Amino acid sequence: xxxxxxxxxxxxxxxxxxxxxxxxxxxxxxxxxxxxxxxxxxxxxxxxxxxxxxxxxxxxxxxxxxxxxxxxxxxxxxxxxxxxxxxxxxxxxxxxxxxxxxxxxxxxxxxxxxxxxxxxxxxxxxxxxxxxxxxxxxxxxxxxxxxxxxxxxxxxxxxxxxxxxxxxxxxxxxxxxxxxxxxxxxxxxxxxxxxxxxxxxxxxxxxxxxxxxxxxxxxxxxxxxxxxxxxxxxxxxxxxxxxxxxxxxxxxxxxxxxxxxxxxxxxxxxxxxxxxxxxxxxxxxxxxxxxxxxxxxxxxxxxxxxxxxxxxxxxxxxxxxxxxxxxxxxxxxxxxxxxxxxxxxxxxxxxxxxxxxxxxxxxxxxxxxxxxxxxxxxxxxxxxxxxxxxxxxxxxxxxxxxxxxxxxxxxxxxxxxxxxxxxxxxxxxxxxxxxxxxxxxxxxxxxxxxxxxxxxxxxxxxxxxxxxxxxxxxxxxxxxxxxxxxxxxxxxxxxxxxxxxxxxxxxxxxxxxxxxxxxxxxxxxxxxxxxxxxxxxxxxxxxxxxxxxxxxxxxxxxxxxxxx
Numbered sequence: 006x007x008x009x010x011x012x013x014x015x016x017x018x019x020x021x022x023x024x025x026x027x028x029x030x031x032x033x034x035x036x037x038x039x040x041x042x043x044x045x046x047x048x049x050x051x052x053x054x055x056x057x058x059x060x061x062x063x064x065x066x067x068x069x070x071x072x073x074x075x076x077x078x079x080x081x082x083x084x085x086x087x088x089x090x091x092x093x094x095x096x097x098x099x100x101x102x103x104x105x106x107x108x109x110x111x112x113x114x115x116x117x118x119x120x121x122x123x124x125x126x127x128x129x130x131x132x133x134x135x136x137x138x139x140x141x142x143x144x145x146x147x148x149x150x151x152x153x154x155x156x157x158x159x160x161x162x163x164x165x166x167x168x169x170x171x172x173x174x175x176x177x178x179x180x181x182x183x184x185x186x187x188x189x190x191x192x193x194x195x196x197x198x199x200x201x202x203x204x205x206x207x208x209x210x211x212x213x214x215x216x217x218x219x220x221x222x223x224x225x226x227x228x229x230x231x232x233x234x235x236x237x238x239x240x241x242x243x244x245x246x247x248x249x250x251x252x253x254x255x256x257x258x259x260x261x262x263x264x265x266x267x268x269x270x271x272x273x274x275x276x277x278x279x280x281x282x283x284x285x286x287x288x289x290x291x292x293x294x295x296x297x298x299x300x301x302x303x304x305x306x307x308x309x310x311x312x313x314x315x316x317x318x319x320x321x322x323x324x325x326x327x328x329x330x331x332x333x334x335x336x337x338x339x340x341x342x343x344x345x346x347x348x349x350x351x352x353x354x355x356x357x358x359x360x361x362x363x364x365x366x367x368x369x370x371x372x373x374x375x376x377x378x379x380x381x382x383x384x385x386x387x388x389x390x391x392x393x394x395x396x397x398x399x400x401x402x403x404x405x406x407x408x409x410x411x412x413x414x415x416x417x418x419x420x421x422x423x424x425x426x427x428x429x430x431x432x433x434x435x436x437x438x439x440x441x442x443x444x445x446x447x448x449x450x451x452x453x454x455x456x457x458x459x460x461x462x463x464x465x466x467x468x469x470x471x472x473x474x475x476x477x478x479x480x481x482x483x484x485x486x487x488x489x490x491x492x493x494x495x496x497x498x499x500x501x502x503x504x505x506x507x508x509x510x511x512x513x514x515x516x517x518x519x520x521x522x523x524x525x526x527x528x529x530x531x532x533x534x535x536x537x538x539x540x541x542x543x544x545x546x547x548x549x550x551x552x553x554x555x556x557x558x559x560x561x562x563x564x565x566x567x568x569x
Contacts, residue, residue: 058136067113068133072495073099073143080147082106085125088148094118095137097144098126105129111137145198185236189244192227193271196288197264199498202329203288204271206241208234208281220456220505221329238275238282245273253277259356260286267291270356289358298338301331302506304546310511311450315339315417320447321410323397325422330453331507332419333358336393339417340364343391352393353380369395381405385412394418400436407437410445424543425451425512426532429522443514443522451510453543455550455560456502462494463501463554472558476548486552491559506555508547508564512540 062069082098091097095111096118106126108119111134119130135143192215196204201217213234215227229237242249245258260271268291275282298308314322322339324332337359344350344363352361355369355377365387367380377394378401384392385408396419397403410416422431428449432442466488468476473483491501512518512535521531536542547561 058134062113062134065113070109070133070135071139073109073135073139074495075143075146078143078147083147086122088144090118091144091148092141094121095140096122097140097147098122099133101126101128105131107131107133109133109135109140109143111135111140146195185233185240188229188233189237189240193260193262194264195226196286197262197267197269197290201288204284204286206237206284206286208238208278208283210280213237213281219500220502221454222456222500234281238284241273241284241286242275242282245271247273247275252282270358272356289356291359295337295341295359295361296334298335298342301335301338302550303509304541304549306541307450307509307511310448310513311339312342314448314513315343315415317415317447319410319413319415321406321416321418321445322447323418323420323428323449325420325425325428325449325451326453327421327423331505332452333395335450335452335507336417336419337361340391340393348390349388350391350393351384351387351389352395353377353384354393354395377402378405381409385409385414389414391415391417396420397432398435403432403435403437404441407441407445411441422451422528424528424532425449425510425540426528426535427451428512429531430525430528433522433525439523439525443519446514446522448514449510449512451512451543452507453509453564454505454507455547455556455564457504457506457555458489458491458557459494459497459501459503461496462492463489464492466490466557468558475562476544476551476558478548478552482552487554488551488558489554490557502560506550508543508550508561510540510542510546 059069059071078097078099079101082101086096086098094115094117096115097109098106099109100107106122106128108122108130110118110132112118113132113134119132123130192204196217199217199219201219202221203218205214205216205218205223207214207216212231213229214225215229216223217226218224239249241260242256242258244260247256247258255274255276257275258273260273262269262271270289270291272287272289274285274287277283298311303311314320324335326332340350340352340361344361346363349365350363351365351367353367353369357366357368360366367375369375369377369380377396378399381392381394381402382405385405392406392409392414394402394406394416397406398421406416406418420428420431422428426449428451429442429446432446433439468478468483468488473480493499493501497503512531514522515538517534517538518531521534532540543565544561547556547565550556551558551561
């Protein structure tokens with residue numbers, strides 16, 4: 006009975022069947038007429054829900070499709086169907102034959118939808134079963150592709166939009182929306198769905214290109230006709246509340262969106278080029294769960310040291326790295342660990358990327374004079390225990406951060422440097438005094454992101470001598486560990502990677518390091534001393550992730566090239 010309950014729960018989650026429908030299916034007699042399907046399946050072990058659904062289909066005499074080849078689905082077959090209907094009834098037309106239409110479904114006992122499709126297409130309907138998550142993903146991709154197909158449309162007119170209510174819900178688009186609106190909404194929807202961090206809209210002499218940055222890598226997504234350039238640019242600028250008449254100067258704005266109940270914030274930057282305005286949009290999902298430090302990829306030794314640092318009552322802890330290296334995510338993980346009713350935490354950010362209950366968060370607004378420095382100056386009168394400064398980018402902010410740290414406050418902030426040791430010359434370069442820097446900084450966390458291998462398709466890799474020499478690993482380490490390489494499958498869109506993890510350096514400031522800072526030594530000198538004292542470099546941390554099959558040699562070499 007316990008096994009039967011487990012099967013019911015798994016099948017309810019893996020398909021669109023209700024729990025009552027699942028119970029009915031499992032009670033159905035199999036071909037042998039000796040056991041119910043539930044009894045037959047209950048005697049087997051399954052690695053995942055795919056295998057369970059596949060075996061269920063085999064017992065019921067139904068065809069099962071594990072991976073859906075989305076690119077093979079004809080657009081003209083899908084267009085008569087509405088995306089809402091497809092999702093509600095878990096159906097997707099897949100292939101049309103002379104006398105029948107093959108339909109993918111996650112609910113094979115749903116007869117109403119099949120009857121509707123029989124009337125709609127005027128042909129017999131043959132069902133092929135797949136799992137609900139894969140079907141939903143395929144429905145999204147197919148309808149996005151269908152919406153984005155604007156070839157042959159000559160007349161596109163912009164509409165008037167309500168700028169007093171700029172929040173757009175992409176799922177509420179109407180059938181009467183102008184084609185360019187459908188195109189822009191489709192691109193934004195697809196970018197969020199594929200977890201892109203940036204969208205690039207780039208005009209060229211005879212065409213234009215739309216690219217997504219996914220897991221740190223840019224991919225060509227779509228090439229709209231050149232004739233749509235002005236309409237697309239104007240639509241995006243209207244959504245971002247920018248001046249559409251000004252095409253000679255750079256502009257910055259933001260687009261707040263609602264997508265499937267999620268709050269998405271898109272920062273928009275435009276710059277004029279020879280062939281029109283180039284637009285780059287940074288996507289931030291405000292509904293993302295704040296990660297715990299253990300989830301980010303820090304080494305065990307670093308976690309112990311970081312825990313000790315963030316529990317200090319005063320001083321500065323810096324997080325450094327290039328743009329897009331996850332510094333803000335790490336700061337929020339610090340705040341999550343420190344947040345409790347007995348401490349007063351204040352932040353000054355540009356912008357506020359995640360809402361944290363119990364933390365006072367202030368957003369920079371340069372137009373009214375609210376800068377990092379002015380906000381930080383006001384914080385000192387708010388009785389804080391912990392202060393987070395989004396970024397130290399000028400002398401005034403650095404001096405106020407140092408002052409706050411020396412008057413009994415823990416200060417968390419970020420800095421743009423290539424490694425941990427480079428933080429100290431950077432602070433001195435913007436004008437901070439060596440003595441104040443040396444006495445206030447507790448430590449520096451430097452980080453970069455590397456892509457994580459797709460667990461569904463990665464395979465073991467035997468590195469050659471050149472690869473082993475490049476990373477400084479021995480044949481013994483290769484034989485006793487699990488080095489893998491990327492392949493590509495439907496789960497990762499043939500990229501071979503899903504998501505990213507960080508590689509890091511943690512430089513702890515002691516008396517010897519302080520002495521070098523006081524002498525204004527360069528970053529290399531500080532780095533060499535830190536390594537001699539046991540600091541693990543990006544390369545060291547990355548090698549451990551290569552040996553355990555988390556990332557690849559190629560990723561590590563590409564992201565630690567400055568460490569050679």
